Amino acid sequence: GAGVSQSPRYKVAKRGQDVALRCDPISGHVSLFWYQQALGQGPEFLTYFQNEAQLDKSGLPSDRFFAERPEGSVSTLKIQRTQQEDSAVYLCASSIRTSYNEQFFGPGTRLTVL
Amino acid sequence: AQKVTQAQTEISVVEKEDVTLDCVYETRDTTYYLFWYKQPPSGELVFLIRRNSFDEQNEISGRYSWNFQKSTSSFNFTITASQVVDSAVYFCALSEAQAGNNRKLIWGLGTSLAVNP
Numbered sequence: 001g002a003g004v005s006q007s008p009r010y011k012v013a014k015r016g017q018d019v020a021l022r023c024d025p026i027s028g029h030v031s032l033f034w035y036q037q038a039l040g041q042g043p044e045f046l047t048y049f050q051n052e053a054q055l056d057k058s059g060l061p062s063d064r065f066f067a068e069r070p071e072g073s074v075s076t077l078k079i080q081r082t083q084q085e086d087s088a089v090y091l092c093a094s095s096i097r098t099s100y101n102e103q104f105f106g107p108g109t110r111l112t113v114l
Numbered sequence: 115a116q117k118v119t120q121a122q123t124e125i126s127v128v129e130k131e132d133v134t135l136d137c138v139y140e141t142r143d144t145t146y147y148l149f150w151y152k153q154p155p156s157g158e159l160v161f162l163i164r165r166n167s168f169d170e171q172n173e174i175s176g177r178y179s180w181n182f183q184k185s186t187s188s189f190n191f192t193i194t195a196s197q198v199v200d201s202a203v204y205f206c207a208l209s210e211a212q213a214g215n216n217r218k219l220i221w222g223l224g225t226s227l228a229v230n231p
Contacts, residue, residue: 033218042205042221043159056218089157102149103219105159 002026004106006092012112013082021077021109025094032075033103034067035091043091049075082113116141118208120222127196128230135191135225137206143167146210148182148189149219154202162204165189196229203227 005024013019025032031050035043036059045059051072060067064082069075079086089110093103117140127133139148150162163173165182173180177194193200203226207219 040223042207042223043219044221045218048218059218091159093159102161102164104161105151107156107158110157 004092004094004104006090006106006109008109009107010110010112012114014114015083017082018078018080019082019111021079021090021111023075023077023092023106025073025075025092026096026104027073029094029096029104030072031095031097031101031103032069033093033095034075034077035093036061037089037091037108039088046077046090079111082111084113087111087113116208116210116220118206118220118222120204120206120225122225123223124226124228126228126230129198130195131229132192132194133196133227133229135193135204135206135227137189137191137222139187139189139206139208141187141208141210143210146208149207149209150180150189150191151205151207152202153205153224159205162191193227196227198229198231201227201229 007022011019033048034046036046037043047057047060047067048055049069052069064080066078089108091108092106095101095103119138121136146167148165152160152162163180170182179192181190203224205224206222209219
């Protein structure tokens with residue numbers, strides 16, 4: 001596709017449920033990033049992939065968060081046993097290389113945990 | 115420590131006014147990149163500009179201009195003759211070298227700009 005797409009756009013989960021958020025990066029982009037954006041805040045880095053390799057997961061807030069990109073294209077962010085503090089917009093971005101390139105963002109998935 | 119500060123939380127102007135959004139950064143690296151992104155009400159972050167640490171030339175793109183000054187660690191963004199469509203949250207971000215060739219962005223808290231007709 002022309003841009004980064006994410007699905008679903010909105011997700012409501014009951015506390016304790018598992019959720020999976022999908023990101024389709026721009027075709028051919030090597031790097032993929034996940035960010036978490038709370039209301040009224042800037043994005044916070046979660047994790048980074050170069051192709052299928054997860055090179056940095058230092059921003060994942062707990063071991064309930066897991067991300068994968070098995071074929072170096074589509075990525076999934078999974079949150080297990082969701083809690084209310086997980087409510088946020090989850091943004092995916094891709095960039096063409098691993099150098100200082102601009103990152104192109106998807107529309108985000110707004111997760112609400114009740 | 116790496117940090118980006120956008121001291122202006124909210125700005126409100128009347129259409130056609132000029133407005134400057136401030137960004138101050140902290141980094142220990144000599145090589146880094148600075149970015150501005152726009153986040154309209156729809157939520158999707160839109161890339162505006164990237165500037166590397168070795169290029170202090172100011173840049174102009176239409177009604178947008180950027181002033182990068184290493185001496186004051188600032189990278190300010192000016193919109194000339196603002197329009198209602200400029201209403202959005204604007205984020206300044208910093209990218210520096212990380213282990214593993216990571217290029218994660220460090221973000222400011224954003225400045226919410228409201229341009230009123």
